[in-house]
Every structure is written in structure tokens, then in C-alpha cells.
Amino acid sequence: MQVPAPFGYERATSVDHAIQLLEQLGPEARLVAGGHSFIPMMKLRLAQPEHVIDINPLAAELGTISIDGSDLVIGAMARHNDLLGSAVVGEHFPVLHDAERVIADPVVRNRGTIGGSLCQADPAEDLSAALSALHATAVIRGSGGTRTVAVRELHTGPYETVVGDAEMLTHIRVPIRNGCGSAYEKVERRVGDWAIAAAAAAVWMDGGIISDAGIGLCAVGAEHFVSTDAEAVLRGQAPSDDVIAAAAAAAAAGCNPTTDQRGPAEYKRHLAGELTARALRRAIARAQGAAA
């Protein structure tokens, strides 16, 4: 029987209360939201917190998905199925629906949260790549106030983020800009598994030119889940097979996959390039469809 090691259980009743508990209980306390990554890690003793602070009572406060000004705002406690079921998300950022369809399975998606996924910082976490491609920002709250960090600056390494011991991620903000198209491509060993490799592409078209781009890479050791080289190749160009191929080559060259049970490094590097190209073709088509 696998159960977590003993811990002190606390239940937060508001964001302020959660932060207060984090300050009071110290650095060996951890927030748990859906728990679908964290509880398995506790069972394996890969995580052994002294205190667990349950933030599920904040689901109403932090579980909404809405438009605020020119941003899509996703509450950290939104469940994966909330994101997948949101029409406004699909309208503006289909890359998020593409990614959610291939994250785990429908029952896991009922429970796992967007904020929990990002803070888990698994190197194969799909939304880290997708939201990085969209140039999203993370809103982080502590007792001293609120700060924002680009999602592509959130992760400092496997299972590590810039969120401090007594801080919590409360929202993700995704800027809505005209002419956007986006898509996600993933290869996994079986339905619902972690990626062997995956790529997220976002383009912003202006007068037939790619004015801005985001390329996210998942599970291939890309620094901060992105390929800034591929983005630089795309910016200022009219979309063409040659431009897409050059961006894909840059994405493949810049990642750093490792050989493991999911496949050899060179296979993953090949996937990083090919999936970048496929995601870009769909993202560009969607941007052109949106502009038409």
C-alpha cells in the first residue's frame, strides 16, 4: 500500500490564509491543489513535506477563467477540464485545447489544476510549453503583495520554480493580441502518457508577416521550455515552407534531450523539429483563418 509519509494537514480558507499558513509553518510546508502530481510524489517519498496546506476550498476564488481588459485570465485552481471546456479559451488560444486533450485522461483532468501543473514544474509538463509559447505571465502573491513573472521565467529547473516558500501562484494572464494562431503537437507512447516530445507554436500575423512568434518545447530539455532561436527565425518573415523548416531546425538544434525509456536523444531531437514544423503549419493556418 502506497500512502504518503505522515504530515500535518491544514486547510486554507482564502488566499491570504494560505499565505499566512505558509509563513507560519515554514519552508517544509507545501500547498496541495488537485494533488495529481504531488500525492504520487509523496507516496514515492520523492516529496516529504512536514505540512500540507489544502487549497481546494479556494476553488471558487481561484477557479475562474475570464477576460480582463486585453488578457485571458486563468485562475490557478481552474481544473484541466475547465480549460478544455472553456469556449473563450478555444476561441483565442486553441493551442491550450490541443494540449489539454492529450494531458492524462478525462478523470485526471477533473481534478488536476492549471496552477498545480505549472508549479510542479515537471520537465514534460505540456502547459508549461503551451503557455510559454503564448508569452503568458504568472501572477504570484505573497504577504508583501503581488508580482508577475513571465511563464517562461517561472521554471528554474526540474521541479523548481521562482515561487518563494511563502508565496503562491494565483493566476495566469495570457495577452490577447490580433492575428494570433496557435497549435500543439505531441507524440506519446500511449494515450494520456507524458510526452516523448511535444511542441507548441503561436504566431501573430500582421499584413501577411509574422510580427511575433512563440515556440514552446516540452520534454526535450529546452531551456525554459522555449526555443528563442526559432522565434527569432520567424519574426518579421512571411510564412513559407523554408521559414518553417528553418524555425524547426533551430528548435531541434537548440534543445537538449536525454536518452531514457521514452526513446533515444536523437529521436527526440528529430521530434522536436518535426513537431515544431507541424505545430507552426497549423498555427499559421489558424491565424490566416482568423484574419480572413
Place this chain on the structure above:
Amino acid sequence: MSHDHHNSVSVTVTVNGEQRTAEAEGRTLLVHFLRDTLGLTGTHWGCDTSNCGVCVVAVDGVPMKSCTVLAAMVDGCEVTTVEGLEGPDGLHPIQEGFIECHGLQCGYCTPGMMITAKWLLEQNPDPSEHEIRDGLSGQLCRCTGYHNIVEAVRFAADKLNNKEVSA
């Protein structure tokens, strides 16, 4: 600060319509709370890694894998297990479907399958074969090859839809 790591939490849940209160350790998983503390052994316990889905129960109507939920997390919630599917009029159409279509052999996955299938039909009363297979993709069955499970869910969908028409 001293802290009792074995702190127990009082958990009150409405299980299959009946309010139950019991003490649990903070680390107690919902599947063990249901089976060992409340004696509801219809919910099965399988892979322990949120892959197989035999432990699925509905919390406030939404199916989740109870091996990966702390009992303390569902304090104040309504939980439906397989024991709660049968109504005053007899078996739930999902249960009838599994019998009529031979949707089980060993039966280990069946409680979780039926809880998720019920939710699936609440979301989508007339699902295609693909939608049923996708909806149940978080549950593993090693006996049936899934064919008869899909048939069982379709049986239940047809029965529920006819009921609505005649009602």
C-alpha cells in the same frame, strides 16, 4: 513550533445520501477511508498511481481517482460510490447495461467504469462509440477488450433517453 505529525482530521461526508463522520489521518487516502473506515468495499483499489481508474468515485457529482485524493479534501462533499448507483426503482441503467451486454468478466474495474460512465452520460446523453472510448480512457480493463463495456454504456444511453421521451 511543535506539531503532531499524526494529527487526525474529522471528516464528514455524505456518502450515497447518508452523512458519515469519522477521524482520518491527514495522509489517509479517500479510497482507504471509504473501504477501511466506512466499510464501503465496492470501491476497488488498484494501481495506486492514478492510472488504472478502479478507485473512481464521484465527488459532488464529478468522478475522480480516490487513490490520489486525501480523505480530508472531501470534508463537506457528497460522495457517490458504486453502492449508491442502485435507486429505489432498482438497478441503475448503467448497471443493467453491464449485465445485459456482458460488460465485465472479473469485475475489478467495473465500479470505477460505471461511476465514470454515469458522469459521461450526464455530460453527453447520446455519445458515439469514440466518445465513450475517450470518456473511459482513464480506466483500464484487462478482460473485455472494452468492446462490451462500450456496448453497456450505449445500452444505458438508449434506456435513459427512452425514459426521458416517455416521461
